[in-house]
Amino acid sequence: MSSSNVESSTIYDAVVVGGGITGLTTALLLQEAGKKVVIAEAHTLGFGSTSGTSAHINTFADTTFTEAESAFGAKGAQLFADAIAEGLGLIKGYINRYGIACDYETKPGFLYAENDDEAKQLEEIYHGAVKVGVAVNYTDEVPTPVPFKKALIWDGQAQFHPINYLHGLQKAFVAAGGVIRENTIITTIETNSGIHSAGDIRARAVIYATHMPPNLNLFNFECAPYRSYVIAVKLKSGKYPNALIYDCQEPYHYVRSHVVDGERLLLVGGLDHKTGHEDPAKAFAGLENYIRKYYNVSSIKYQWSSQYYVPVDGLPYIGQMPMAKQGIYCATGYNGNGMMLGSISGKILSDAVLGLENEYADLFRPSRVKPIDSFSELVKENADVAYHFIADRFGIHESDSLKRLKPGTGKVVEVDGKKIAAYRDDAGTIHALSPVCTHAGCVVGWNNEEKSWDCPCHGARFDIDGKVLTGPATRSLAKIENTNPQH
Numbered sequence: 001m002s003s004s005n006v007e008s009s010t011i012y013d014a015v016v017v018g019g020g021i022t023g024l025t026t027a028l029l030l031q032e033a034g035k036k037v038v039i040a041e042a043h044t045l046g047f048g049s050t051s052g053t054s055a056h057i058n059t060f061a062d063t064t065f066t067e068a069e070s071a072f073g074a075k076g077a078q079l080f081a082d083a084i085a086e087g088l089g090l091i092k093g094y095i096n097r098y099g100i101a102c103d104y105e106t107k108p109g110f111l112y113a114e115n116d117d118e119a120k121q122l123e124e125i126y127h128g129a130v131k132v133g134v135a136v137n138y139t140d141e142v143p144t145p146v147p148f149k150k151a152l153i154w155d156g157q158a159q160f161h162p163i164n165y166l167h168g169l170q171k172a173f174v175a176a177g178g179v180i181r182e183n184t185i186i187t188t189i190e191t192n193s194g195i196h197s198a199g200d201i202r203a204r205a206v207i208y209a210t211h212m213p214p215n216l217n218l219f220n221f222e223c224a225p226y227r228s229y230v231i232a233v234k235l236k237s238g239k240y241p242n243a244l245i246y247d248c249q250e251p252y253h254y255v256r257s258h259v260v261d262g263e264r265l266l267l268v269g270g271l272d273h274k275t276g277h278e279d280p281a282k283a284f285a286g287l288e289n290y291i292r293k294y295y296n297v298s299s300i301k302y303q304w305s306s307q308y309y310v311p312v313d314g315l316p317y318i319g320q321m322p323m324a325k326q327g328i329y330c331a332t333g334y335n336g337n338g339m340m341l342g343s344i345s346g347k348i349l350s351d352a353v354l355g356l357e358n359e360y361a362d363l364f365r366p367s368r369v370k371p372i373d374s375f376s377e378l379v380k381e382n383a384d385v386a387y388h389f390i391a392d393r394f395g396i397h398e399s400d401s402l403k404r405l406k407p408g409t410g411k412v413v414e415v416d417g418k419k420i421a422a423y424r425d426d427a428g429t430i431h432a433l434s435p436v437c438t439h440a441g442c443v444v445g446w447n448n449e450e451k452s453w454d455c456p457c458h459g460a461r462f463d464i465d466g467k468v469l470t471g472p473a474t475r476s477l478a479k480i481e482n483t484n485p486q487h
Contacts, residue, residue: 011195012036012179014353015203017186019045021162021339022331023209024169025090025346031176033354038179038201040186042210042468046166055339056244056256057088057158058109059134062335063314066128071313074131076363080315081132083360087340088158090347091165100168102161103259109157109244110139112148118248119150126152143241144255145294157244159256162339187214187474191325205353208330209345212309212459212472213321222317223309223333225275225459229283232258232265232302235295240264253290265301266291272336275307276456280449305450307459307470309333317366318345319352329353330366405430410446410453410464419443420480421453423464432480433466439473453477 016027019041069077113119129136139153190197196206240257253270268291271283311333321330331345351358410423412435421435442457453462461470466477
């Protein structure tokens, strides 16, 4: 289903870096338009956020239409709503056109408030949605055991299996003549006479569909990385809600059902936090405690997490990359709405490469001037980054020794006065690395749930051997040899 025949003598119309929903949508649109496109994916297609999403397809977003209007005016809010709707339409269109079997189901969505403050927020969300023509109504009935004060129902929401959908796009892309290169890491771009070289791939346009463009760039200071958690449980009752259900807590919870390997399960998600800042084990435990409080759980079948980036002014950055050569594009800052926004990004980016006007291009332009009210959020997020850069580096945290490191765990420890990111595997072998993130020099922390080293500054993640799992880092953590656990 994939193809890797990149011809070194060929100049492609575009190289798409990243094989998630943004990358495949963009590449397929360009290939269908008669362009010659190659996808370069560092791991395997869908490896990153697309494989971790709980795959909600909504007509609303985490950034409310009221918030969008406050920052970008009534026209901006309307365009945001239209972009979300068009992203949903792109997904439905491709499923129908190519007959993609991806468990696509249309379901109502419910958003409920449990107290007076949340009820007030709900009213603002309602009025903001009505103003931009998004279908929403108040309802007295929500298929949830959680007591609530007020609730909204959104018709025409949907869910699907994101990896099966990606496989459908992949099949169509290859059938149209597209080329896919998996396990191909693009770290830098060389540009000469308008031709961009990404390793041995040459193209007239480069599209970073990597969730966060690699290396140091402007978006490191305009998007904050977050982890989001999901557990899948089996219920004793066998009765599952046939809807997408969200509360208004901060951080929030959501539930929906899905059939996995012939077995219906309840997916419970939320409790998001900044990457590298809190204990993932507590997040999973919190989700389990929450769901056991309201549902009669038979067993927990799966648990996983995913990463997304929150933009400082609420809207994603899609288009020509600032301070980069002409013809280098990116898309980032989807908040928690990557399915719709990743899809519409594909249309905006492909239109840019094709030289076509796109009505959303200006609203999402990466070089846009930030609204004044986003400045305080920018300062807050980057003050937090600065703290971790300094505090972790100079050893404010209590030191430890390698001999106290239990099998299956990792920690930044001090050995002979030097900090080491150390992981002891189940066989007792120490995997020792430099704890200094290769992206911007912050100190990584251990994520015991996913056995990874996570950077608290910009969200880069590394495996136990230091290899990059999630950008914006492009280089592995340095290995430290001959570590003596007796020190």
